[in-house]
């Protein structure tokens with residue numbers, strides 16, 4: 001069984017990609033709707049909540065857990081892997097969404113932490129939209145800079161956007177909010193400087209693909225929005241092919257199970273809209 005964890009609905013974007021590409025696996029989704037959003041919480045709180053939820057997924061039989069949440073991946077994953085997992089569950093694994101995204105944008109494998117040799121690569125600009133805590137962690141600019149210094153990274157925190165998505169706020173208000181964040185992200189770094197022209201945008205919060213249409217409308221034409229759910233699914237597929245011990249495909253094609261720390265009756269209808277089919281949550 002593969003556990004897929006997010007603070008709320010956002011991880012459904014990752015689960016949707018996983019179950020479309022690798023339908024035979026047995027997935028268990030856990031949304032911590034009872035504590036969402038995570039993006040403005042302090043680092044210790046995000047670490048503690050993420051650890052408790054991973055533990056819940058381990059306790060129902062998932063040996064591999066994917067943090068389908070950029071905030072938890074950026075803030076808590078390394079610490080969990082290095083200090084908690086070896087004592088608590090040394091045979092289990094926790095993966096995240098930031099590593100595959102950085103590999104995709106830099107085209108450099110994660111274990112390589114300096115730019116590959118060869119001809120000087122073309123300068124590029126990537127803009128990252130994320131929660132406040134992901135932005136403050138500096139993970140995207142730092143890890144991209146190590147591997148591909150020719151890529152300039154602009155970050156834009158989008159406070160309040162996850163709250164709106166989680167509460168099913170009207171689309172028009174969400175569109176306005178996204179436009180404001182995109183406009184702010186493109187303004188020059190100093191007053192009077194020319195606007196920034198990115199070639200690539202990373203929706204570095206798993207909730208944002210749910211409103212990708214508004215990012216696409218607000219970004220200048222020609223900016224490629226990276227498909228983080230697709231990138232993460234491909235990467236997990238390669239991992240599972242190397243590590244069959246964590247979950248082999250089941251020919252019976254089992255349906256995912258959905259758990260929430262919130263109120264199943266409240267989160268189910270919105271999740272069904274986002275997931276594209278009826279989702280019935282069980283309370284955990």
Ligand code: DGL
Pocket residue numbers: 006007008010011036037038039040068069070071072131134162204205206207
């Ligand atoms: N969807 C999560 C992320 O990718 C968390 C958002 C939140 O809870 O603030 O960052």
